[in-house]
Amino acid sequence: MSKSFEVTLQKVVDHSYLIEIGEHLFASLIRDLQQGLLTGISKYAIITDSTVEPLYGRPLLELLRHEGFQVELFSFPAGESSKTRETKAILEDQLLSHAYGRDCCIIAVGGGAVTDLAGFLAGTFGRGVPSLNYATTLLAAADASVGGKTGVNTPVATNLIGVFHQPRKVYIDLAAWRTLPSREFRSGLAETIKHACLSDEQFFAYLEANMDRIVTEDGELILDAGVCEHIALTNCRIKYEVVEQDEHEHNLRQILNLGHTAGRALEALSGYRLLHGEAVAVGLVIQAKLGVKFGYMTEEEANRVVALLKKAGLPTELPEYISNRALVDKMYTDKKVRNGRIRFVFQEGIGRMKLFADGSYSVPVEESEVMELLEEIRGS
Incomplete structure (x- = not known):
């Protein structure tokens, strides 16, 4: 006769953290560490990439060492x-070979790829160690710095392997945006436009009116300080309002996947020739035009979405080298797929998301309907 024993593990965990937005925030980060932001930490590991390493990784390493912290830098391509x-x-x-253990902290310095990868590492190393995010790109500020979703890509799917791991603090360095190549900055604007599409019509109108104060259609960066700060703050607010209600993406948080069903597939199929935001921009166009077909938004509203993406210098057309068949097949690896059916989240007009009768924010879409739309887009 078998016996059972119940393991009761109910607990309340406070994952709150601060996001600091400003310019040249190394001094602020060091002051936070000196004033006890983290306890029980004896070693720090800066994780960055080969582009950011000379610009921000090495300088932060030297400053921390100068202040007496035990810290090393680890970089990847x-x-x-x-x-x-x-x-x-x-x-x-590398961390293990340098005697890092559970008393370490990971400092991610860079864009979205760095914060995604370093956050995943922090979430599993020693079964979880604290991390800080120092975001140097608009993409990291708009998307990766808030919400705690971390992950890596595989040849089959993007971001399907990962964990939820909230950072202890996020630093968004607006001065770093001025060091970005124009194309990288514009890629980050796609996530900003996505946030406006899904949650804030007033912010969408603000972007329409002020886009030319940060970037021209031909890609020249203007980067008006006031507009950049407003964009950074609003991105954080919109994402926070969603994540606060659904930290682990049970339903509502799916709306942050707007444009990503097709966007993630395009990004992977391009072999990452398309930057993340460029692929998401085309994905936003696909969902908007599908939304018009299904009556979720008007043609005029969809045209506004396309026009704003173009104003930001982002692509709105399907790449010729990716076939419709390949794109649809790749969509089946999206994390929203259930029971072998492709699912989309849709705008309901501008600034709202469609909530379906079953209480879900995503809905299955027939493959034939997606294929039909893709053919129309290519023929237009």
């Missing part, structure tokens, strides 16, 4: 193609 389990394993082995 820049680019989304390096955001893999293999890279994570290499970094883990």
Whole structure:
């Protein structure tokens, strides 16, 4: 006769953290560490990529060492193609070989690929160690710095392997945006436009009116300080309002996947020739035009979305080198897929998301309907 024993593990965990937005925030980070932001930490590991390392990684390393912190830097080749389990394993082995243990803290310095990878590493190393995010790109500020979703890509799917791991604090350095190549900055604008599409019509109108104060259609960066700060703050607010209600993506948080069903597939199929935001921009166009077909938004509203993406210098057309068939097949690896059916989240107009009758924010879409729309887009 079998016996059972119940393991009761109910607990309340406070994952709150501060996001600091400003310019040149190394001094603030060091002051936080000196004033006890973290306790029980004896070693720090800066994780960055080959592009950010000379600009921000090495300078932070020297400043921390000058202040007496025990810290080392670990770098990996820049680019989304390096955001893999293999890279994570290499970094883990490097940390272990340098005697890092559970009394360490990970400091992620860079863009979205760095914060995604370093956050995943922090969430599993020693079964979880604290981490800080120092975001140097608009993409990291808009997306990766808030919400605690971390992960890596595989040849089959993007970001399907990962954990939820909230940082202890996030630093968004607006001065770093001025060091970005124009294309990288514009890529980050796609996530900003996505946030406006899903949650804030007033912010969408603000972007329409002020886009030319930060970037021209031909890609020249203007970066008006006031507009940049407003964008950073609003991105954080919108994402926070969603994450606060659904930290682990049971339903509502799916809306942050707007444009990503097709976008993630395009990004992977391009071999990362398309930057994340460029792929998401095309994904936003696909969902908007599908939304018009299903009556969730008007043609005029969809045209506003396309026009704003173009104003930001982002692509709105499907790449010729990716076939409709390949794109649809790749969509089946999206994390929203259930029972072998592709699911989309949709705008309801501008600034709202469609909530379906079953209480879900995502809905299955027939493959034939997606294929039909893709053919229309290519023919238009």
